[in-house]
Ligand SMILES: Nc1ncnc2c1ncn2[C@@H]1O[C@H](COP(=O)(O)OP(=O)(O)O)[C@@H](O)[C@H]1O
């Protein structure tokens with residue numbers, strides 16, 4: 277296994293008084309795809325949102341433990357969340373392109389960093405859209421409103437928007453659950469295509485998807501990390517009874 | 529068996545109530561339609577009488593500067609000063625109000641949080657509800673002297689009118705823009721923050737941009753209100769129907785000439801018809817504002 281680029285150490289998370297994560301310790305190996313699976317309500321979204329501190333947006337939330345990115349605790353007071361989120365990008369369940377042109381969507385993050393050079397922006401737009409496998413569909417419509425594209429295309433535009441910033445880690449929270457199977461397959465393809473350049477964490481409740489694309493899988497249940505191992509191992513001989521039950525569709 | 533059949537085919541109480549309700553609403557709608565149509569007819573026919581019965585020139589009406597419909601032997605109906613006055617106060621007050629409305633609305637929706645909004649919302653609503661005569665009165669006692677000392681002149685004029693209208697349209701524009709900001713989905717904010725935007729960047733690069741149609745609609749609504757406001761403007765504008773050469777000398781608007789003149793004319797005569805022509809211009813302008821908001825509303829969701 278490659279070295280872990282981001283690691284959670286005994287992370288507890290509370291929504292007000294209610295504990296939603298009961299001490300999660302988990303490392304994400306560099307340039308690999310890690311799938312987070314588990315029934316709904318098991319804390320997958322909650323956990324993934326701690327990795328780029330999106331959970332901070334909810335003032336009710338308290339997090340304890342540590343999350344280290346290249347050894348630095350991202351919850352230390354001197355962490356700049358703006359910088360952090362440029363290094364740890366996020367794609368959401370619902371495609372959420374801004375109601376602007378495709379071009380303006382993809383360049384959004386770059387412009388935030390003050391990049392104005394048209395040639396560089398153009399180049400990054402093309403590169404990112406290609407990486408997200410949506411270039412062919414958008415290259416002649418870059419000035420068109422991103423909302424005029426199909427849901428699957430919108431989601432890949434959102435992936436391109438994240439890629440353009442060139443983060444080190446990309447978090448995806450059920451990126452295909454709002455899409456049809458064909459669009460989902462395209463999103464999966466684009467994830468596989470970029471995995472040698474980015475570290476990817478993807479939440480999914482689609483077990484086939486996890487087995488198709490991920491190198492290792494983490495199984496969440498009721499706010500606990502039940503099992504974490506190589507995907508092939510987990511799907512062929514899970515260690516825990518709960519994991520086996522879940523994979524066999526006994527609950528979820 | 530027959531009893532059951534009878535029971536089934538008879539109209540139920542609910543459906544009879546339904547029908548009665550429908551009838552009542554239909555009657556109300558018809559009444560309203562009648563009233564609106566007769567108002568439209570009255571204003572249009574009387575307003576056009578100036579040109580068709582009294583044979584005044586439409587071109588003169590829009591381009592000449594002297595307003596004296598009762599002059600003998602040749603009446604003068606140049607409405608340009610009022611038209612310019614009306615547009616000046618409207619545009620200036622909207623321009624002045626827009627930045628304040630934007631800032632206040634953003635503060636209420638994206639910065640102040642729930643508690644701040646709970647305090648500000650009633651304040652804004654209260655401001656909308658204050659009668660215009662009160663605004664005019666305050667304008668007369670505060671704004672006019674203020675303009676006189678700071679900007680010179682008599683204090684009466686377009687500038688004072690602008691200030692008073694600014695205060696009057698600000699709450700309208702603000703509360704409308706608040707609604708449109710609230711309609712901007714939360715996930716745009718999340719998407720922007722997740723890309724490493726600061727809160728401020730998110731506000732001005734995504735939220736304001738996404739809500740521009742709503743902002744324009746709000747401003748045009750404010751302009752419609754400013755354009756049609758009579759009493760408060762009349763109290764501070766000076767009511768001189770001469771083409772304004774600066775912002776601090778007495779001027780007039782369509783509404784102020786209407787309210788001051790309507791009591792001194794006899795129905796059916798030219799001086800009276802000429803006022804109806806001003807009313808017709810007001811009516812057409814409110815139609816334009818209405819169409820504009822509809823047009824913009826179609827273009828964007830927020
Ligand atoms: N904003 C919130 N406030 C309070 N509780 C929440 C909130 N979001 C999620 N939870 C709770 O945290 C637990 C984990 O939810 P979530 O992370 O959304 O699960 P998953 O993504 O695995 O479906 C659930 O019990 C859920 O009810």
Ligand SMILES: [Mg+2]
Nearest residue numbers: 320321322449
């Ligand atoms: Mg979830």
